[in-house]
Amino acid sequence: MKKFLSIVFCLVMIQTMVFAQGSQDSAAVKSAKDQEVTILATWAGDYPATVVTRNTIAAFSDADNGITVNADYVYEEKAYYDKLRTRIATGEFPDIFEDYGGARDRDYAESGLLVDLQPYLDADTAWRDSFVNILSDWQYEDIPGQFGVPTDMYCVGIYYNKEIFKDLNIEIPESMDEFTSVCDKLLANGYAPMSLGEKDPYRAGHFLNNLVLKSIGAQGVMDLGSRKISYDGPEIRRVLQMIYDFNEKGYFGPNTINKDAGMARADFHNEVSAMHFDGTWAISRIDESAIAEKVGFFAFPYIEKEFAGSWQGGNNGGVSIINTGDQARIDAAVEILKTLTSAELMAAKQASIKGGVFPVKFEGDPTIVSPLAVAVSTEMTKATEFKTDIQNYDVNTKMLDAVRNALQGLFVGGTVDECVQDIMRVVNAN
Numbered sequence: 001m002k003k004f005l006s007i008v009f010c011l012v013m014i015q016t017m018v019f020a021q022g023s024q025d026s027a028a029v030k031s032a033k034d035q036e037v038t039i040l041a042t043w044a045g046d047y048p049a050t051v052v053t054r055n056t057i058a059a060f061s062d063a064d065n066g067i068t069v070n071a072d073y074v075y076e077e078k079a080y081y082d083k084l085r086t087r088i089a090t091g092e093f094p095d096i097f098e099d100y101g102g103a104r105d106r107d108y109a110e111s112g113l114l115v116d117l118q119p120y121l122d123a124d125t126a127w128r129d130s131f132v133n134i135l136s137d138w139q140y141e142d143i144p145g146q147f148g149v150p151t152d153m154y155c156v157g158i159y160y161n162k163e164i165f166k167d168l169n170i171e172i173p174e175s176m177d178e179f180t181s182v183c184d185k186l187l188a189n190g191y192a193p194m195s196l197g198e199k200d201p202y203r204a205g206h207f208l209n210n211l212v213l214k215s216i217g218a219q220g221v222m223d224l225g226s227r228k229i230s231y232d233g234p235e236i237r238r239v240l241q242m243i244y245d246f247n248e249k250g251y252f253g254p255n256t257i258n259k260d261a262g263m264a265r266a267d268f269h270n271e272v273s274a275m276h277f278d279g280t281w282a283i284s285r286i287d288e289s290a291i292a293e294k295v296g297f298f299a300f301p302y303i304e305k306e307f308a309g310s311w312q313g314g315n316n317g318g319v320s321i322i323n324t325g326d327q328a329r330i331d332a333a334v335e336i337l338k339t340l341t342s343a344e345l346m347a348a349k350q351a352s353i354k355g356g357v358f359p360v361k362f363e364g365d366p367t368i369v370s371p372l373a374v375a376v377s378t379e380m381t382k383a384t385e386f387k388t389d390i391q392n393y394d395v396n397t398k399m400l401d402a403v404r405n406a407l408q409g410l411f412v413g414g415t416v417d418e419c420v421q422d423i424m425r426v427v428n429a430n
Contacts, residue, residue, distance in 0.1 A: 102388065253273060
């Protein structure tokens, strides 16, 4: 992969060399005007904060600033990454693309494909200092520089129907043993405990993230990524077995492999399921639902008590700039990044979803934040450490897709051993 990216980057630089050689002096003083900048991102769909982001980009493009934005928005995550990889492979680079940093972008940074944003952050200290402390997701120990910035932040936990819990005399579970007892009681009373929606592979991926964090903690995640802990070891087999058993027992509802995330959310809104495992992006849709006043929130239950404060959370996406060799175009892209990470946009996004957590400091309007958003934020203060997708910290950049694809086998008759074997094939191939 690294060799391939280096070849691709060299081809791009050869294509731009004539321009760079002939106009080096003028490029140094050319302002970010009369530029066309392309964005590739997953900002499609009707999620309110996403709509606000799209509208902000459109307004930026329409403004009298000399920069036109050509946006390509893809809704489904797998389709997005297929398109991103294809465009990089063919040299049809977007100027700005969305990703999560970590291992996923390491090869891009190492090959020289990404612009180092550190000089821009240092030159604009107000911009640099506006971020909360999650810039490290685009930093690498052996590659100096800052190769992206976050546009969103999140945490994951469990939303629950307070009335159903009250009617069945169910206490909020803190440990995994308590959680399984809750699921058994809900099943006995005709409810699906939670609808997972595994037609979208990230759903079981996120569930695994939480099981790992609540059993071996953030350092365990780093040890897994560096292979001090193995995917075929007892720590990971233990949590994979939990996912298998939960599905077999019906905790995820019937036929979850044929339901996507939206259908899982609808089951919760329609009171088919009593709990909904999801991130902070679920708040606005719950607030708009018929059960809004019935919904509470609790932390994902711990497996080992010492890791109760280990949460899935952190950056929920960010943006990087491709190094095209055209300095004026890069400067224009940086201006767009500043807009995408501005306090004004964050405040507008908060207003659109009546709450949320964000990667940039800003003065919000406390009167518009929903009670559920307050409950989530309050519960989140119990967190002592955050990690995003556990594969983002892996030495192998292919592990995110490998693990999510392998997990799907657990929902279509596959065994834990087969799931482990599928994962280890990718580990060993590296």
